[in-house]
Amino acid sequence: MLVLTFQIGTDRLALDIRQVREVVPRVQLRQSACSPPWLAGVFVYRGQIVPVIDLHQLAGAGECPPHLSSRIILVPVGPEGENRLLGLLAAQVADIREIQPPSGAVPYITNPGELDFGPVLTENGEILHFLELERLLPEPVQRQLAVVRRGSLP
């Protein structure tokens, strides 16, 4: 399975590339004063407003480093065919590699409703979290995101 790897704080994450629409460079994000810290802001992507989540902030790992390799991963969200996108701001988004699908992976134990980077697996002596988008975002974040979308899109 081909995965896109990136870094959040001290964790190395892998995301199945079939779940990625596009990886774009970091852009200027419009932030509103009252938005939560994990919401890095919104930007216009091909005429569509896309909210971007700073995974570093969400994981409590400080700010995303302002590097060239910090990029926005655009993933489709919501029901099929609705063509809604969500941006995930992450560091060191620079590598695609082949890994074994995590069949015997150790589940990463988190409390229900919290941020979940998914099960861990080892790849070439490195520990990777295999990210599952449905389980990534905590419940309150998802609720708030829905508000952002409704607010910005009539």
Place this chain on the structure above:
Amino acid sequence: MSRLPLQTLPASDCWNQIGIWGDRSCPELVGAIHCHNCPVFASAGRHFLDAPSPPGYLQEWTERLAHPVDEGTEAVHSVLIFRIGEEWLGLPVHTMMEVTSLRPVHRVPYRGGFLAGLVNIRGELLLCVRLGPMLGIQEVSREPAARAERPAPTTALIASKTPTRTRPHVIQPRLIVIRRQNERWVFTADEVDRVQRFSAHDLAAPPATVARALQRLTLGVLVCQERRIGLLDEGRLFETLRTKLR
């Protein structure tokens, strides 16, 4: 920024010490053969991207991504534009094998009509056809007598002095070699212009006034720089060539 525990950086530029640019004593070289194939080298290269982004970078990408893409959703065809007689024509570039300079065409005895003769293209004898008459285009006289009346260098000189043209205009007839599968044909074009990209919606229906033979072989009309270009239907063209000449 530096507090990030990044991937392990190699302690030194090992590729210059023990690698392919060093004394080549690295044990990994047995498997990797060249440092280019080594993950240590690759990850070191990736660390160039851990530099801060240059000024203006974010702004540029913000603007670039905001624009919707209008290209890419539609099929775009590349068309070579050439002229036969007074008519500008186009053929998709994938049918093109070669555009080459004029060379002698050897007549085939007892065969006239649309077949101009045999021509030597890179040591191969190919059939050269008169596409102009086949398409019903009025042949512009290319007899030596006509050339004497209007010598080519003078024309070029006048044309280059005309203020409307920016580049010196040299009209040169060319041989065009076209191909479909293993069929190959050669024809003479009075001028070859350029390769132009068109999308399907640029194509308009051919006007009813064009010659019937040409209309039958034309897919439609493209407009490029106030020039109307008849896009030839490659399928029908090859079909016609085969039926008329065999």
